[in-house]
Structure formats: C-alpha cells, structure tokens
Amino acid sequence: MEGFRFERVTLHRxxxxxxxxRRFRARLEGGTVxxxxxxxxxxxxxxxxxxxxxxHLGMSGSFRIELGxxxxxDRAGDAGRHDHVVFHMSSGATVFFNDPRRFxxxxxxxxxxxxxxxxxxxxxxxxxxxxFDGAALAGACRGKKTSLKTALMDQRVVAGLGxxxxxxxxxxxxxxxxxxxxxxxxxxxxxxxxxxxxAAAIKKVLxxxxxxxxxxxxxxxxxxxxxxxxxxxxxxxxLGSIRRRTQAxxxxxxxxxCQR
DNA sequence: ATTGAGACCTGTCGGC
DNA sequence: TGCCGACAGGTCTCAA
Numbered sequence: 231m232e233g234f235r236f237e238r239v240t241l242h243r244x245x246x247x248x249x250x251x252r253r254f255r256a257r258l259e260g261g262t263v264x265x266x267x268x269x270x271x272x273x274x275x276x277x278x279x280x281x282x283x284x285x286h287l288g289m290s291g292s293f294r295i296e297l298g299x300x301x302x303x304d305r306a307g308d309a310g311r312h313d314h315v316v317f318h319m320s321s322g323a324t325v326f327f328n329d330p331r332r333f334x335x336x337x338x339x340x341x342x343x344x345x346x347x348x349x350x351x352x353x354x355x356x357x358x359x360x361x362f363d364g365a366a367l368a369g370a371c372r373g374k375k376t377s378l379k380t381a382l383m384d385q386r387v388v389a390g391l392g393x394x395x396x397x398x399x400x401x402x403x404x405x406x407x408x409x410x411x412x413x414x415x416x417x418x419x420x421x422x423x424x425x426x427x428x429a430a431a432i433k434k435v436l437x438x439x440x441x442x443x444x445x446x447x448x449x450x451x452x453x454x455x456x457x458x459x460x461x462x463x464x465x466x467x468x469l470g471s472i473r474r475r476t477q478a479x480x481x482x483x484x485x486x487x488c489q490r
Numbered sequence: 491a492t493t494g495a496g497a498c499c500t501g502t503c504g505g506c
Numbered sequence: 507t508g509c510c511g512a513c514a515g516g517t518c519t520c521a522a
Binding site: 330332 | 499
Binding site: 247271286287288289290331333334335349383385392393394395456480481 | 513514515516517518
C-alpha cells in the first residue's frame with residue numbers, strides 16, 4: 231500500500247466494532263499512502279489528504295493481498311464472507327480486510343483526532359524500543375496491586391503485548407503470573423533483578439515472534455506454555471507441567487515448578 | 491484511581 | 507449427524 235493510491239474503496243457493511251466514519255470511502259479515494267506504521271497493535275496509514283487510516287485486527291481480523299492479473303487473468307477475486315473492507319490500490323493490488331468476529335477497527339482520523347485519540351495517547355512504551363527496559367517496567371509496575379499477568383496485559387504498562395506473549399514472556403523470565411506486579415520494583419520504583427529479566431524476556435519473545443510470524447507459531451504449536459495445559463515444561467532441566475488458570479477473564483498458562 | 495466482570499460477535503471443537 | 511456449551515489471539519465500558 232505504501233506509495234500507492236486508493237483507487238477505489240469498497241465497504242461491505244456499515245460497521246465493525248464501531249460504525250465506519252462518515253464519508254470513509256470518499257475521504258480515502260484518490261489519496262496516496264505516504265507511510266505505513268504501527269503503534270502497539272494498531273496499524274497506521276498516513277494518507278496524502280492529511281488523514282490517518284487507523285486499523286486494528288481485533289481477535290479474528292486479517293489482511294489478504296491479491297496482486298493484479300499480470301498473467302492475463304482478471305483482476306483480484308471478489309470479496310468473500312467477512313471481507314468487510316476492500317482497498318483497490320493503484321499498484322494493481324487489492325487488499326481485503328477480513329474479520330469474522332468484527333472486533334477489529336477501521337477508522338479515519340484527522341490530524342487533531344489522531345493527536346487526541348484516547349486509545350493511542352494512553353499507550354505505554356513500545357517493548358522493542360530502547361526506552362523500554364527493566365527500569366521502565368519497574369516504574370510502571372510500582373505500587374500495582376494486580377498480578378504480573380494482568381499488569382503486562384495493561385497497554386499503559388507496555389504496548390502491544392497480548393494474552394499469548396504475556397504467558398510466554400513470564401515463562402522465559404521464570405516469573406509466576408500470579409505474583410503481585412509491584413514485587414518487581416523496590417518501594418521507590420527502582421527495578422529489581424526480576425524487572426530486568428522480565429523486560430529482556432519480553433523483547434526476546436517478541437523478536438522471535440516477529441521473525442517467525444504468529445500464525446506459523448500458532449499452527450506449529452511451538453509456544454513454550456500457551457495452549458499447552460497438562461504438557462511438559464520445555465524449560466531445560468525442568469520436570470514441571472503446564473497449568474492453565476483464569477486471570478481477569480483470560481487464560482494464563484504457566485509452569486508451576488520453574489515460574490516463581 | 492484501580493481493578494475485575496461483562497459485553498461485543500462469530501466460528502470451532504469436544505461431548506453427548 | 508446434530509445440537510449445545512465452552513472457548514478463542516482484544517478492547518471498551520461500567521460498577522465496585
């Protein structure tokens with residue numbers, strides 16, 4: 231999409247989690263995507279009109295790209311079930327936004343609306359950025375009475391971690407998901423060793439995930455703990471098994487033996 | 491202010 | 507085969 235123009239935008243329904251903004255199509259069509267970036271789990275496409283297209287996959291969203299027919303065949307195929315938004319780009323590519331559960335987001339923001347966007351402005355640091363480290367994590371967890379698991383799910387603490395990678399990172403760091411979040415910091419908010427371990431584990435887990443893509447990992451079932459209830463711990467030398475517990479309404483997977 | 495519960499919506503899977 | 511409940515990768519709102 232980057233560097234190309236929206237030649238035509240098609241909506242196959244009037245809303246996802248929220249209604250599409252008024253004149254969504256008209257405001258996009260003719261505009262060029264100047265830059266495609268990401269913040270937390272949000273995709274941001276800056277358009278030449280000055281607006282920013284904000285996209286989120288929710289739980290079940292995905293993009294599918296069909297390239298133009300260079301082999302003499304027709305252009306990209308028709309929209310299928312749950313293809314709610316279709317971008318026909320000037321490159322010849324067609325980009326389908328598919329989202330069965332419709333928990334996703336597709337919004338178009340003016341510069342002012344972007345700057346004031348509540349979901350974006352409250353976000354914590356990007357976990358792969360240099361600013362995110364043990365000290366930053368400890369500072370954010372200072373005084374938190376909630377569990378480590380719940381704290382890491384809080385996008386204000388660190389941006390972009392979800393239910394899978396929180397479990398994975400806690401396992402790498404050998405920290406129990408039930409520990410009170412504040413225990414990784416001293417009373418004054420300085421990082422303990424556990425804070426450094428956890429920040430490093432988050433970075434490691436995400437770097438591997440980005441390299442392999444979540445879909446591959448999920449399909450290959452190569453998680454350390456996620457969705458492995460009752461199976462053996464993969465930590466070298468650990469004979470524990472993986473348990474599942476619900477925290478704040480979400481499943482947490484952890485090893486009872488090596489995570490403290 | 492923080493925190494947990496419920497809601498949003500559809501698909502899939504296991505048990506009966 | 508078919509029905510039913512449980513559960514799913516996220517975020518928002520509301521009430522305690």
